[in-house]
Amino acid sequence: MPAGATSSAHAFEEADREAVYRAISTRRDVRAHFSGEPVDDAVLARLIEAAHHAPSVGYMQPWNFVVIRDAARRERVRDLFLAARLEEAERIAGDRQALYKKLRLEGICESALNLCITCDRSRAQETPLGRWHNPQMDLYSTVCAVQNFWLAARAEGIGVGWVSIFDEAALKALLGIPEHVVPVAYLCVGRVSCFAEKPDLETQGWRSRMPAAELVMSETFGGEGETGLKAAIAGR
Template sequence: MQAETITPTTTDFDAAARDAVYRAIFNRRDIRGQFLPRPVPDEILARLLTAAHHAPSVGYMQPWNFILIRDAERKARIRDLVCRASAEEVRHIEDARQVLYRSLKLDGIIEAPVNLCITCDRSRTADAPLGRWHNPEMDLYSTVCAVQNLWLAARAEGIGVGWVSILDKDELKALLGIPAQITPVAYLCLGYVSDFANKPELENKGWRKRLALDELVFSESWAGNGEAPLKTLIKSA
């Protein structure tokens, strides 16, 4: 019996569409200080949330919810949480880097027209543990995929996004009235910006440099040698 010939799929993106995807990836930035007061239209927010909702999720659990925050007083109270958390965090930074740390702008909560808290409902698929029985954290990872979808869509829309992670989750939950079984995964600032920097801000400010990808790629096992042709292509990309 003759084996069936299967034709592999090919891209249905033309070159311009393909390049636009990579452009969004490579030019995405974590925005802190470039937000403009211009409102973000609801039709754009709807597209961004729809993009987030189409993220991959293990077991198709879709564990996310989205809390939009626009109220100036509420944003100011959340900013207070960040200031307190930052004062705690800086004590754990090596002395030589504390001055640089204090010089960094760590959030755009007040300046950004829209704040967005993306959460994970860890009870949503408790009775259907497909993909979670051995790895229960997959619901959290799925929610992070929603964050990335939204972030890339925002870049394509000319909207800046900043992820604020320096805050106490329990205090944030209390302030936003988040139920006990819900985990805040990302607190984001969204808005139009004056510019997208050519490099990530922390790289421009000298905090860290991008690691060399070819040194992070292994073959068959941890630190396995091999993949020399691929690594050559990576280095030249």
């Protein structure tokens, strides 16, 4: 069988498989490369539909998508971010504060639009399939929707930046989000001038990508073994 071929009747063709892996490996958390070009509703619709096809425990589909285009509202969101960033900076180790303050951590006003993906925690209360023992599964399911959106956006040439530095109560008040709904991801979305070769935080020296092979364990946490798998991962 040729290298890279598969015997599975359900596998994608090689070019399609490579496109999926390419979207995953070249996805970036975009902050500084937004071009300002608008995103067509037809494209945004495809991205939201991709997010809506995410796996959800109990098929609860707990997400909603709040589109924020208004410039004045986005400026107010940015003010929330700046206030929260000052608070976070105080908790960064002293020798890292200088670098932290140089990092570009948002593109709220520069992107074409913002999108807040929320989790309605009451949506499947009457039938808590898969949530009885782990009630956090609705939040995890919503994160899967975020990932779907992000990967589809990369395939469309659309940049996405996840802004997490907010006071949640203040953000909910600004966006009129009900008490029982959780804002899971606040995303900056737009066309970009480029996608960076490496994640910005790696390029700027904040952290480096950990070798995946070092994160593999066998049978139990910390268990040794899987040498063949680790070698295969390291050899990619």
